[in-house]
């Protein structure tokens with residue numbers, strides 16, 4: 001997927017494919033009609049799995065996996081719950097908005113909780129930050145606009161100022177936003193690391209969206225840095241914007257995204273406000289669990305969602321055997337080795353149907369995606 005926020009080189013470097021001049025934002029693995037995967041012989045994966053519907057809400061795979069590499073901030077966005085997706089999809093159909101129209105928000109009837117596993121250092125904005133931290137930062141910025149924001153949060157809490165920032169209801173004159181951004185550049189080397197981090201994040205965001213007052217939404221959000229191997233779960237209603245890094249993302253099979261800023265795409269602020277949690281929240285990290293027999297060679301990331309689970313399997317110490325109990329996708333993410341005697345280059349994937357077996361040999365590390373009640377049965381190969 002060549003979205004304009006994608007990095008030109010990162011995913012090509014990752015997969016060892018030659019870069020062209022187009023940003024390569026995402027590579028999709030799944031059956032979503034927005035970018036369906038094909039088998040080596042050209043067969044649509046969807047045609048092979050469709051007769052065996054495995055998700056409650058969609059045909060084909062209930063999940064969608066992606067390699068993702070932003071070079072600039074993604075839009076500030078939330079994803080809907082199932083109920084919101086169904087209502088929104090039907091409403092837009094009744095209004096006669098074509099599925100591919102730029103102002104179409106709901107392109108399927110599914111929710112889209114998502115989990116991001118960092119493959120390189122990864123930075124994201126997720127949820128709103130604690131009020132005291134935001135008051136302190138804005139007082140340190142000390143411009144008329146930032147002092148106004150600090151006093152609004154102090155007097156009203158975060159919810160109303162956050163809604164106002166999303167609606168552009170703060171209506172700041174553009175020179176006030178520019179002054180705010182200039183102060184952030186000056187504060188990027190502040191001795192307090194929390195102030196320096198927020199200031200440099202805002203300097204980064206502003207460099208791509210000069211003059212956009214949605215900078216003030218970014219200014220209110222949590223900044224989360226993930227190390228490789230750490231994972232973030234983003235449930236319905238949590239506002240987020242991925243900033244930089246290379247990651248492996250797993251989500252329910254959906255492309256329903258309600259956007260409210262930092263984008264040239266259609267924005268739906270009222271839709272976002274009806275869905276988003278505007279209170280401060282703590283990012284939901286997903287702790288990996290080691291396999292009882294295979295130890296740290298197999299790590300399972302299972303957030304509170306039925307539609308997907310993720311195992312990271314590393315065969316560099318011992319070869320591993322896996323048996324799928326549901327439709328499973330195996331994506332090579334590091335090293336070199338064999339999957340079922342086939343060399344699988346980084347970024348390449350293999351579909352394993354339910355009851356199918358697969359063997360990992362050599363220094364290959366793979367991401368294995370299936371559903372929560374379709375776990376892989378793992379063992380060490382001898």
Ligand SMILES: [Zn+2]
Pocket residue numbers: 077079114240
């Ligand atoms: Zn998202």
